[in-house]
Amino acid sequence: MIINGKEISEKRLAALKEEIKTSGLNPCLATVIVGEDPASQMYVRMKHKACEQVGIKSTGVVLPENSTTKEILAEVEKLNSDNLIHGILVQLPLPKHVDTEAVIEAVSPEKDVDGFHPYNTGRLFSGMPEFVPCTPGGIMTLLKEYKIETSGKKAVVVGRSVDVGRPMAALLINADATVTVCHSRTKNLEDEMKAADILISAIGKAKFVTAEMVKSGAVVIDVGINQDENKRLCGDVDFESVKDKVSAITPVPGGVGPMTIATLMENTLKSAKMHAKL
Numbered sequence: 001m002i003i004n005g006k007e008i009s010e011k012r013l014a015a016l017k018e019e020i021k022t023s024g025l026n027p028c029l030a031t032v033i034v035g036e037d038p039a040s041q042m043y044v045r046m047k048h049k050a051c052e053q054v055g056i057k058s059t060g061v062v063l064p065e066n067s068t069t070k071e072i073l074a075e076v077e078k079l080n081s082d083n084l085i086h087g088i089l090v091q092l093p094l095p096k097h098v099d100t101e102a103v104i105e106a107v108s109p110e111k112d113v114d115g116f117h118p119y120n121t122g123r124l125f126s127g128m129p130e131f132v133p134c135t136p137g138g139i140m141t142l143l144k145e146y147k148i149e150t151s152g153k154k155a156v157v158v159g160r161s162v163d164v165g166r167p168m169a170a171l172l173i174n175a176d177a178t179v180t181v182c183h184s185r186t187k188n189l190e191d192e193m194k195a196a197d198i199l200i201s202a203i204g205k206a207k208f209v210t211a212e213m214v215k216s217g218a219v220v221i222d223v224g225i226n227q228d229e230n231k232r233l234c235g236d237v238d239f240e241s242v243k244d245k246v247s248a249i250t251p252v253p254g255g256v257g258p259m260t261i262a263t264l265m266e267n268t269l270k271s272a273k274m275h276a277k278l
């Protein structure tokens with residue numbers, strides 16, 4: 001089975017649009033982008049377009065590549081204190097000279113729709129999630145939509161990043177899976193991967209995962225955003241070689257990516273609801 005993230009994201013966005021229309025709320029998302037990385041610019045455009053699609057207002061702060069950490073923090077502060085804004089996201093990666101952790105920590109946890117602030121990661125790891133990072137959150141939605149059981153399953157997450165690997169592991173623990181997190185120093189990576197009922201690959205290497213590395217009937221979720229030898233977008237998984245061996249697999253494009261955006265929209269509405277109660 002091929003997991004259709006594009007279809008599920010469209011379904012969720014349509015439901016969100018209806019909910020927002022009748023909510024009486026005016027949710028508003030602010031994006032911050034630093035520099036001119038074409039991929040980041042495209043993702044931010046996609047986020048504004050999704051906002052328009054569902055009826056979320058959006059505003060964008062665009063800062064030059066040579067902005068200092070202090071200058072970025074000042075912009076974030078302005079957004080924190082603007083009562084009309086419910087969600088703030090700083091597009092990552094930031095330029096190398098910027099203190100990314102300081103910027104993430106500066107976003108008010110109540111507006112942190114990316115779920116990257118330590119307050120929100122702490123809540124997630126304590127089993128009391130509020131804002132869940134959009135990519136792993138979107139993956140959990142896909143598993144639920146396709147009725148893929150997690151309880152008691154052996155889940156292997158390859159990658160320990162703050163935005164994907166770590167929160168993914170926390171979400172799977174919260175969903176009663178037995179979770180192993182692998183990374184660049186893991187010994188016998190192939191053996192670990194082959195033991196997985198659910199394999200989440202966030203490695204960042206084009207077509208790294210081949211059929212020999214996965215168990216027959218496993219569920220394979222591909223978080224990779226890479227380029228193949230012809231400069232075409234591809235995932236971490238060698239889709240053609242793996243798809244016939246597994247019970248379910250996400251393609252790239254059209255798998256996890258669209259769910260990241262749909263989850264961001266859901267988090268923004270959630271934030272607007274929380275602010276309305278304050």
Ligand SMILES: Nc1nc2c(c(=O)[nH]1)N[C@@H](CN(C=O)c1ccc(C(=O)N[C@@H](CCC(=O)O)C(=O)O)cc1)CN2
Nearest residue numbers: 043089090091092093114134135253254255257258260
């Ligand atoms: N502040 C954040 N920065 C980054 C995040 C994030 O969640 N918050 N995630 C990624 C990039 N990202 C969103 O920002 C993102 C990546 C990919 C997609 C997507 O829909 N991809 C499509 C293909 C699009 C294409 O043609 O290239 C797909 O997979 O089908 C959406 C969002 C890093 N930074």
Ligand SMILES: [Mg+2]
Nearest residue numbers: 096098099100
């Ligand atoms: Mg840095």
